[in-house]
Every structure is written in C-alpha cells, then in structure tokens.
Amino acid sequence: MIRAVRGIGVLLIAIAVIVGPPVLVALWLIDHPPSLDDLSTGGPMSAGTIVALGTIPVVVVWLVLSVALLRRGIRQVRAHLRMPTPSQVTAGSMAGAIVLGGPAVVAVTAPATPAAAATTPAQDVLGARGVTLPDGAGWVPAAVGQAVATTAAALWLRRRRAYRPGESGNEDLRPLPVTVNALTSVIDASAPPVPLVEQLPPGGLALTGPGAGDALRGLLITLLLGGRSVVMTWADLGELLGDPYRSGPLPAGLRAVDELESAGADETALRLRPHAGTGLGHPATTWEVGADGTVAGARRLCVLNPRAAADLLQLLTLARPVEPVPIAVSPAVARLRLLGGCELSVEGSPVVVRRRAGLQVLAYLGLHPAGATGHELIAAIWPGLRPASIANRLHVTTSELRKDLVSRTAIELLRHENGRYILTGAVEVDVHRLSDAIAGLERAITPGERGLAQRAVVDAYAGELAFDCDWPWLIPLRETFRRQALTAYVSLADSAEPDEAVQLLRAAMTVDPHNEDVLSRVAAVQGPRRPRPYA
Template identity: 35%
Template sequence: MRWPRQLMSLLVVLALLAGPPMVLLFLIGPPVSGWPSTKQVQAWVQQPLTEQTLTAALTIGAWLLWLLLAYTVTVRAVTRLQATAAWLRQVPLPTPLQATASGMAGAAVFGVTTHPVTTAAPQPPPSSAAGTPEQPAEANPRTDDRAVSDDGILVPGGWLPRDAAESVAAAAALLWLRRRRDYRPRPLTPNSPEEPRPARLPPAVAAVQVALADAPAPSHAAAPTDSFTALVGILPTGGLGLTGPGALPIGRGLLLTALLAGHRHPARTLVITRAALTDLLGPDAEPLGGRLPQLKIAEGPGDATRIVEGADPPRMVILAEDDCDADDATPLAGVTAANGGRLIMLGSWPTGQTWHAEPTGHLHDPTHPDNPAPRMCVLDQVTAADLLTVIAHPEPTRPSPAAPRTPLPQAVTPRPPLPRQSTRGTAHPRPTASHQRLHLRVLGEPTLLIDGAPLTIRRSAAVQVLAFLAAHPNGADTRQLTAAIWPGLPRRSLTGRLYTTLSDLRGAIRTASGLHVIDHTDDRYRLNPAHVDVDLWHLHAAIHHAATTATDTTTNWQTIRDAYPADLAAGRSWPWLDPIREVTRQRVIDACAALADSENDPQRSIVLLQGGVHIDPYNADLHVRLVNTLTALGDHEAANQLHNRYRRTLAQAGIDETVDHRATSSTVTNPNSRSHP
C-alpha cells in the first residue's frame, strides 16, 4: 500500500515548510525589524564584519533558502493541479457517489506527493452510439480506466458503439479461425531456434476484447441494432460536410462502421477517394487500403461517380475537401442517395448541409440548433488502423513451410527451495506428505488441484496469472504480466493491482497446502516446478519425445492425445492467450501429421488423421490429407462426406473455403478425385 509513504511525505513537507520559520522567529526574531538608520549605515561601512551583521546575513540567507523551498513546493502543487484538471476534462461525468470518492482520493494525492508530474497525451473523450442522442457514460468500478455503458465502450484512442465493438471482437475471432484453416503442419522436430509465434492482434483490438469482457450486461433488453443502419438514418440525403476538430475522428469512425457492416453483409460497400483515405489513416492508407474488403478507392469525385453507377452501388461515399468540385460532388450525392446511401465530405459541403463535429463525437446541425446532437464513433489514427486490420486481407507473403518451428517451452529443472519470504510473524503449517505437490490444469478449464480437489480462486486475474505462468515456464516480469492481463491501461495504475492479486493468490495456496508455489526473483515470477505439476508441461514433453523417437508411432500419438484433452484455457477469451493457444494446437497437429506420414498402414494413418481433424476441425491441410488417403483407398463416399462436413463447418463459422491447400500435402493425391476441401 502506498498511503503510508505518501502520508510520511506529507509530514516531511509540512515540517520543512513550517519548522524553519518557527525556529528563526523564536530564536532570532523577524529577518528585518525596520530600515537601518543613518548612524547604523555609517557604522556598517566603517566596520562591516561584526557579530551583529554576520548574524543578520545568516538570518536573511536562511529565510531566502526557506522561500526557495516554499516556491518549489508551490510550483509542483500548481503543476499537479493543472495536470489533474487536464485529465478530468477527458473523464466522463461520474455519479455523485463516485465524485465524492474521487474528490477525497484527489485531495490526498495533492497533499502527500512532492514528486514531479508527467502527463500523458489526452485521449479522445467518450462519445455515444452512432445515431443516438447524447447519453453520459458513467464510470464502472469494475473497469476502472474504461467507461462502459449500454451503448458503447471507451478504449484508448477512441470510443465505439457496443454493437460495433462486438463486431470487432467477432472479426478477431474469425481471423484466428482463418489462421487455423490455413495452417500447414510442419515436420515434427525437437526444439529449434526460436521463431515468432503467430502474430498477436493489435493492442486496440485487445483493449476492445477486454472492455467487452468487463462490460456489465445492458440495463435493458434492447432489440438488435446495426450502427450502419442507424448511421444512414440520421445523415441527410443530399450530402453532408463535416467541419470542426472532430471531423477526422468521426470520419474514421464512419469508415470502420461501414466496413464492419460490409464484413457482415458483403453487399454493403464503401467508396472513398484516395485523398480522403490518406487524411484519415495517414501512412497506413496505402498498405492497408488495398487489403480492406468492400472498400473501393476512387481517384476523385468523377471516378467515384462511375463506381456508384456500377452494378454494386455503395452504401456510403467519403470525399476529402481537396476533392471538392460542386459540378461532380452534387450529382454524386444524388446518385448515392438514390441507391440508399449517403455521401460525407470531410470539410465544408459546397451546395448542401455542413455540420460541426466536436472531438467528443457530437454533431451539431446549425440549421436546427435545438435538435439533440447525435454522438458518433470517434477514433484516432492508430486505433482506427489497428481495428481495421481484423477485417483486412492477410499480407500476400507467407512464411516458408521449411521455416524453423517454435520451440516448446520446457519446465525448468527443479531447484532447491528459495528462502521463505517474510510472513510478518504469521505461522503457516508446514507441508504434509500428501501436499508435497499440486497439479495445475490449464488444458481445458484452468484449475488448481490440491489432492485432487479444486482450489477456489476468488479473483479472475489470479486465474490468468496461473495460466500465463504455466505457458511461460521461464517466468514473466511485472510489465509482461500487467500488459497481458490488463491491456490498454496505464501501467502506473496496475502495479498495485498485480501485487494485490498475487498476494491474494499466494495466500490462498499457502492456506490450503502450506506450499510456496510462485517464486519471485529478479522481478520475474515463476511457478516452482518442485511444488506444482502442470499438464501443459507434460504435453510439451510428450511432443518432444515423439520428435526424438522414430519408432512406436501408435504409443507416441496416444501419449500426446491423452496429454491434450482440450485447448489451452478452453472457453476463455483472454487477448494474450490466442497466439500461445494456437502454437500449442499447431504442435499437436504437427505430431498428428508427422506420425501419420511415418505410418506404413493406411488404415492406421487414417485413424491418426481423424484424430487431428477432431482436434482442429477447421484445418484445411489435415482434411486434404485425409480426403486424399480415403480416395487412394477407394473410399470415395467417405471422402465426399468428409468434404461436405468440412464445408458446413466453415460455413457455420462464417469463414469461406480455401483452395490454397489442394493437392499440396505429402499424402498421395488421386488426380481423378473430385473431393477437395
């Protein structure tokens, strides 16, 4: 806890401010008792260094030093007040109870610290759902630095309507499914030099996922909404110009909302001029623009008109003020509106309406000042680019199939127990023979078992800590843990939360078992392998053994299969988890494919491949191998059934069928077969 140190700091400052003046006044008196007389000046000139003059000089010097100290404290207090005022302008209005608590905490902070303040760049303030009147978002105590309401969520760099945030999360899940579909099993080898894990999703996506997970259920049962439909409903049909400091943030929100709608409904497209795309995305416009589905880039209003008059008219057109040409823009607005779409100008509209856009996302119609101001999705440049990557087509280049494998994390060799940390005089029971080793299960539902009985862990963050450390046998430092568990939040507000979580977790384990499970040395936290047994580590050992043993494929595969009952932390949606979960699954299907390739019995090879398909029903390469093997054995009916089932699986998940893996596996391919997934 920091308040004792802060209280001590306050007392020291008060002592320095009040102590010297009291001592000087009591011992010497005021520094100046009046102006010196003429005789005193003449006496001082004749004999300047006397006991009286030296005492006066030292007294004045002491008072000057005190004034310098008082000035320094005052300047720092004013800096703190200014920084806090700037921060408060970015925070949504709290409830009265929250305002009282915040005021008390703020008063304590202002009084107890004398350290310099570094202020972060302000984030865009919250706005409301597209097409809805203003609704202030109240701070939620469970989400701390994020504002969550029924209508939307606030994340670093912007605010999204709730249904748009849910669409981002769904698109992120589909992105991982597409990666699973496209993965090609690699040769099963022992640990090799490291290569990167599957790329993590951008921080903004992780922040959206965590905010949705933390968000309370809506206070009322609302009908399904569509931000894009609501958006079209509030924008004028004759074209709209956006001016003001919020024009570009709102423009990025319009871009994301329209493309997310197109991601769900391919018939909905968006046309944007190259100048407008550059204004919105900056340096990311060129590399990202060509990879976004349902986005058509026009060179100007004339080119946009030709696209709109085509067979697939867009639902929205966005122009830049530099593109402005009344002769082209006005007809373009009419054609777009005739097809049920809207035209937006990032700047003043030459012949139609222009609304003022505030940084908060409010749109004001100057012709109807009394109308409620709708609040739109607002995004900064980095956040917009990050969120758009989840619906962008992948990069054209692919890693070579011969690239080295990611090494399996190996549990460290058990070491002698570290000296016990101070327990502040509290006696803990010594471990008994039945509690010498705990079992942590992270494949499936994360559970810590003590003598086979699950330990109740009160904090969800503590469960994440256990799973994260299980996936990182070499440990993790404070920064890695806080960034993984609470992405998007400032670290200064999380260190104490992490310490509280770890203290509570350690205490619960010690109380139940008497064991010290989590070691902390050199700012790295590790699970102690001498006290805890982790199922994920057993899986790694089984795969490593299969890679180094060329015989008895049946036993090796059965050992791996038994060690992999379910996906890593199945059912959990922690943002840090997906890359590690994917690597773990990939190593299992690597083993499946490698053992099937080394099997001389085709029937046994089919059994092995079926096991791999059961583990990952989305992987195209495994289906190709199994279809080819079935076809080579003449079982065309089973091959067709497998192919059709695979297509239904992809369709139900909302991902399309890929043809990249056809006839590329190492199994025998029948050129006469018509069954290819």
C-alpha cells in the first residue's frame, strides 16, 4: 500500500511538472493576447507580448526536460518488461562456473540439473519483493528471507525440544546474529513457502561489475538454504567473508578444502580468482551485476556484504550441524594419551616426535575424530599467520611426522584423503572414552541413569587434557573437559553419604584446586565433622 501511494504521488508530481507550466502560460496568454503591432511600430510592448517572448526559451527548456524524462521512463519500462534470455532462465544441463571478472574473479562450478521451464519466477525479475538490510548490508529476495526466518524458527523449536528441565547453562539462548533478526522481524515464517531455486546458465557464468562479490556471497547462502552442496577452499571462504583466519565448524552442505581440484557430481564449487589446471572449465555466459544486485535489468540477485553473509552462515551452522562421520574400527596398534599428558606409544613404547608442531597435529586430530583440513590445522597451530601463506610448513611437519610413525610400525596411523588429515582406526585415543561417557550423560534421563553416567565420566577423566602443553587452541577444550568432570564429581557428592561425599569432593579438588565452589563445598562438609576442642 505504501509503495502504491508513493507511486501515485510521484506520478502526480511528474504530471504537474510536465503539464502544469504550459497550461498556466496558455491560460495567461488567452486573457492577455500578444500584439504583433508592438513589434512593428517599435513602441512600448504590452504585457502579453513581453510574456510571449519570455516564454520562448522557457518552452525550449521545458521541451528538452520533458523529452529526457520521457526517454528515461521508456527505458525503465522496457527494463521491467524485458524477458531474460534462455541462458538466464534455463538451468544448466552441464557443469557451469561463475566467475567474478575484474581484479577479483570468482568461479562456481554447478552440478548438472534438469532443464527448467521457459518461465521466469516473479522473484527473479526487477521489482521483486525483498528486504533491504540496514547499514547497506545488502538486499535479500523474499524467498531467501523466508528461508532464513523458517530456519531460525526451526532452530528455536529444536532447542525447546532438546531442553531438559533442571539442566544448567544457557549457551544456546544467546540471540541470533543481527542479520537473522533483521530478516525474521519483517518476514513471516509461517507464510506459504516460496520456491527457493538458484538457476545457473549452461556452460558456466562470469559475474562482473561492482556487485559481483556481494552477489557471490548471496549465492553461497542461497544455495545452502536451498539444500545444495557447495565446495570451496578455506582461503577463498575466508576472503569472501572478510576473515582470512576463519576455520572451525561449518554447516552441513558446505565442504571446505585446502585445494579445489574438482567437485563432486552433486556439488557446486566456488573459487576466488581463476585457477589453472582445476578442470572446472571457463564460463560461457557473463552477467554484469550492479551494486544493488541487478543484472541487465532482467533479474535481481541476493547481495550480501561480508558481515551479513557471516551472520547467515552462523545461523546455518547452528541449525544444520555436520553429522559425525563414523570411523572404521580396526585393531589398535598405537595409543594416543591425551589425558594427563600428550604421548603416542606403539606396542607400549613411546614414539619420539621430533617436531613440536607434529605433536600438536597428533593432539588436534585425536580431539577431532572426523579429521581436519590443512587450513584448520594451520589456523590452530600457527595462529596469526595466514594459512594460505604457510601451507608448506604444514607439509614439512606432516612429512616428518609420518617418518617418525613409519620408523615404529608399518601400519598406517596418519592418513590424508579427500583433503583431510585423519588418524586411522589403528590409533586408540583415550579421550574418546571420556567423550563417549559425556555423551552418555547427556542422553541419561532417570536419576539412576544419570548416576551411572556421572560415574563413567569421573572414571574416564584420567587427568588434565594434554597436561603441561600450553597450546592456545587447546585451552577451551581442556576447560570443557575439566568442567564436565567437576560437575560429575559434585553431582555425585550431592547424592552421596557424608563420608563418600568428602572423598568425591577431595577428588574434585584434584581436578581443579582453584575452584572456589568446590573448596567451599569441602569446607561445608568437613566443618560439622571436626570435633570441637572444648566440648
């Protein structure tokens, strides 16, 4: 309604500007007609003659402005009515690529999809409904905004279903990112779903223009919201989101690798700048993307700045976490001890790891059973250095580590496949037993089940994680396990007899002798038991 009223107002103003002046002049001249005798006699001219002569240049200027406005209006009408070319509305029947032209080039290789109908969805043409994000963060089509609102609503519902009354902690109650809230405040998540389809022309696509980077970020989020699989390098993802050191969890559907050589049959591959020898081909179609996401007047793409894209990617990571990858179990020939120290042993004998960074690689992989990419390892072990610039350092470290392992056993302990480093099933990691016990505690329901699960946690906690290893990336994990063990000890002590409670709380003091709550609990339990000197 507001847009309609505004449009009517603009139309009335335009009519008044174009039609008003000549009408007023004509009415005035009818009442005061000019006289040609004033020009022939050379005498004083009448008011009508003076006005008639003065209106000549005004009429010329009016004609020029009217013609300019008319031509501009015709161009805008044609832009709104222009139909996209077949390559713009037909989904790729073969692998395609999106490339940002100019100094920064982005390539996207899309899997083959069936040909689409020769009709353009309403949200793909100019004039589409959408949301302009605050502070110039971008423009989001209604379909994408609705998908964001639906995803946010599903996340909160999942948290409600998973909450267990009596549990402490409210980490999952933190507000969602500002971009998510900005969209959910104006989009109705309960409205009928709008098709969320991102079609790529066959043979590849090159994006150029001032809005190419923002459009690529919008395409990444749109594809993930639509359930498509995307692959790109860590370096490109970090540059796209304005954080070259980015690592950590990613949403399901997004696979980050160290080097992008090829994409899976169902994956859309994104890459910054052209890379020779990747086999992804060259784009056959070029789109000039304006700063507002418009493409040749035929469609308007979702455009996001780095902050907005990072916010929406965070929502997807929370709502769609990657499912744990099952690890093949094989007879263990090596044991990695991470509780109470950090040591790898083969058949009971310690393995000498010559590089300190190699020991960190073992510890990191032991704590991440699904493995890690080179980018993730570099970001953790060498913080502050751009992972893309020191990839060779990791290569040397892992090569030396393999030599250390091979010198003790011919069985493969460290593997690099599909762009990820991983410890094989031949390595037994003690911290996995503790992780399984914590997972069992989270699943426990009855008091009896929780008591047994808490016993399993305290039994599995054999010491501080990687004791005497002060690696910055390790500290959050170390404190997480410490708190889990403390909570288990204190919970057991609360339901135990006084003598056993004292023993449990003293054991908790060995887990963290600096914790004030544990110290106060010990004092409270021991105080009444001490005999008074003067009874």
